[in-house]
Amino acid sequence: MPTEDSQELHLPRSRKANERLHAMIPGGAHTYAKGDDQYPENLAPVISHGRGAHVWDVDGNRYIEYGSGLRSVSLGHAHPRVIEAVRRELDRGSNFVRPSIVEVEAAERFLATVPTAEMVKFAKNGSDATTAAVRLARAVTGRPRVAICGDHPFFSVDDWFIGTTPMSAGVPAATNELTVAFPYGDLAATEELLTRYQDEVACLILEPATHTEPPPGYLTGLRELADRYGCVLIFDEMITGFRWSEAGAQGLYGVVPDLSTFGKALGNGFAVSALAGRRELMEWGGLRHSGERVFLLSTTHGAETHSLAAAMAVQTTYVEEGVTTQLHTLGERLAAGVRDAAAGMGVGDHIVVRGRASNLVFATLDENLQPSQQYRTLFLRRLLAGGVLAPSFVVSSALEEADIDRTVDVVAQACAVYRKALDAADPTPWLAGRPVKPVFRRLS
Template identity: 45%
Template sequence: MTYQDRLLKAIPGGAHTYSRGFDQYPVNAPKILKRGKGAYIYDENENKFLDYGMALRAVNLGYANETINKAAYAQMEFGNNLTRASLIELEAAELLIDTIDSVEMVKFTKNGSTATTAAVKLSRAYTGRMMVARCEEQPFFSYDDWFIGSTPITKGIPQKDIDNTKLFNYNNIESLEKLFEQYPTEIACVILEPSSSEHPKDNFLNKVKEVCHKYGAVFILDEMITGFRWHLKGAQHYYNVTPDLCTFGKAMANGFSVAAVAGKREIMELGSIEKEGAERLFLLSTTHGAEMNGLGAFVESVKFLKENKVIEHIWKYGKDLIDLLTNMAKKYGIENNFVAGGVDCSPYYLTFDKDGKNSLGLRTLFSQEMIKNGVMMPWISVSYAHGEKELALTKEALEKTFEVYKKAVDEGYENYLVGDVIKPVFRKYN
C-alpha cells in the first residue's frame, strides 16, 4: 500500500488541510514529506526540493530555524502547558500589544479558523446582529459554517448560516455600500484581508472602515497571511488603517501553532470575567491555546525579525523572483501565458492557454516540470531562507520547465501532463 493510499485510508482527505491534498498537486509530487530545513523539504527517501510552499505560508524564517527551535524547546523544559497562565503567555500577549498599534487585548489560540470565528462572535455580541460581510476574492477565512456556507461546499451547513454571510468585492467600495443599504441594521461585521494579490486602491481600506462605522458594524482585518510579512506591525500599519479587531497566525511563530484574535479593549473585554454582573460571552477556552512552546517561538520570532531585517529581505527577494519569472517568460515568448505579479512580498503566478483563458492544466504542468527539476512551487511563499543560491536554482528549473511549457501552450498541455489536472479546493463535487 502506498503512502497516499495509507493517508487516504487513515485521514479524511489524506491530510489535515485540504490544500495539502493529492488533488492539489501533480502526480509526480512527493506523496509524503519527512522533514524541512531552511528553504528545502525532503521526502521519505531524502529526495530534496527547494520549497516555495513554506508550510502554507506559516514559515517565514525557514524550516527548523535553530534559534526559534531553541526558544520553543526552552518552554517545553518548563512544562509546556501549566495549570494557570504562564509567564511566557503574559510576555507574548504584552509583546503583541506593544507591536501592533491597534491591539489593546489579545486572546491566543492554535489556528486561524478559531481566531476569525472568535472575531465574528465578538462582533455579533458587540452589535447584537448576526450577518457577516466577507470579501469574495479572498480564498479562505475559516473552516466554520459562517464562511464555508458562502462557498460552493454547503453540505452539512444550516441554511441560516448560508443566508447570514454576504459577499462584497475587494477594491470595490460600492459593492460593500450596496450590502449595507440592503441590510442597514443586520450586518455585525465586515471581514477581509488587508491585501492578497494586489494593494488596496484609492484608500479602500479606510473607506471600508468608514462604511462599517457609519452603519454600526465592526471592522475586522484578517492578517493571517499579511501579518509579519508586509510589516512587523502588520499590513494595517503598512496601509495606515486601524481595524476594530484583527487576527494573526501562520508566520507569527515560524510554523509553530500560534494564532490570535486581538483589537480594541471595548470589544475584546466582552470575553472577560472581572466585571461583576455583566452578561458573559464565552469567547475562547482552549486547553492548548497558550501552549508555551509556540508562544516562546512567537516571542523569539519577533526578535529574529527585528534583528535580521527579515521583512525587508522578503520584499526584495519577492521582487527579484517576480522579475525573474517575468523575464524568463518573455525569453520563451510565453509572457501572455505565464504571468507573475502581486505584492512584492507575496508574489503569485497565473497560467493562461493560447486563447487567454485561465488554465489549471497548464498550472499543473508547470508544477510538474518544476518538481522534475527540484523545485516545489504550488504557489509562492518567500522566506528569510530564500537567498541568491535559491534564486539561481529557481532560474535553472525555469529554463527547463519553460521549454516544455511553451510546447504545451502551442500543442496542448494534454500532450505533456502525466496524471490528472489539479482541482479547486472549493468545488461542489469531488
C-alpha cells in the first residue's frame, strides 16, 4: 500500500493493461462507470484480485475499496459463504435444457425475502429486468408512454431510457418521444404529467430512494396516483435492494409497487437480477392464462445454477448476520469521520458526504460551491496515493473499523491539499493531467 506521506502513485503495468483494453474493448471497460476516464490521468488501476474489502492492482498496490463492483459486492470479495455455495453447484452442471430444482429453491428464497412480491423471474443484468417491467406495463395497460424519474441517473441500456441521455446516438427520435420524465418528490408535477398524457402513460418507474430519503408521504402518494390514473408503479431496487433492508426500500417504507427489479447486491458480484411483482401482472408473461402472450424475459443464462446459488447464499447471509445493519453502522462511522476531517481542514462545505449510510456518495465543490470535476480529480488522486480506491463511499460489510479509520486519515491528507487548491482558486497544478469526466456526455 502506498505510504501515508506518498505524494505520487505510479502504475506502469496498469497503464499498459489499459492500452490493451482500449485496443480490444470499446471504452476500455465493459461498464462506462469503470472507464479510465472516470479516474485521474494515468491513475486508473487495473485490478488483479480482491479479498474482503481490499483489492490489488497489477502493479502490486493494495487499496481499501469502496463502491465494490458498482455496489454489487456488498459482502466483500470472495465471501466464504457465497463461494462455498457456488462451488457446490459447479460440479453439478450450470445450465440444462429444462429448469433445474435450483430455480424452484431460488424463487422460494427470494419471495420469502421480498414478501411484497408474488412471483419472480431471474435474469443476468438489471437492464433486462427493467426493460421487461416496462414492456409488461405497456402490454397490461395498452399504453405507449413510459414515465421515468428524471432525477435518477440510470435505468437501462435499452432505447427507452438511453434515448433520454446525452449518449442518445442511434436511438430513433420516435422512441425518445415515448419517454417522459417526472421530478422526484414532487407529486403535483407528476399528477400534472399524468393529466397531460391522460390514458397514455403505462408506468411510473423510479428508484424509491437514492442519496435523498423520500419526503414523508411521497411513495404512498405515488402509489395513489398510479392507481388513480391506471398506470403501473415500478420500483427500481437495483441499489436499494438489500442495502435499505433485505426486502429493499419497499420493505423499509411499506409501500408496495406493482413490479420491482433487483440486482447488484443480490449476487455479491455474480451475475443475477430479478423482476418481481404481483401475480396478476407477472402471469401475463406465463402460460397459465388465455390472453395474448407477453415476451417477458427469456434468457439462456438467467437460470445459471451457480449464480442462483450465490443469490440464495447472499440472502441467507443478510438475514442471519444482520448485514444491512452492519452496512449502516460502517457507513455512519465513515460519514462522521470524513465530515470531521473535511471540517478540520476547512473544506467541510466543499467535500460533502450524502446519502443513506449504507450507500454514501460524495460531492466535490469548487470555491463557488459548484460541483467540480477538477476538484473531484484532485480528491481522487490523493485518495489513490493513500491507498483508497473510492469513486464513492459505498461500504461493504467486509470493511473493518481499522479500514474506516485509515480511510479517514487519507481523506484528511487529501483535504489539506484541497484547501491549498481552494486558496489558490485553481486546482490545475494538483491535477497532473486532464480532469475526470462525466459518464454521460455527448462527445468522447
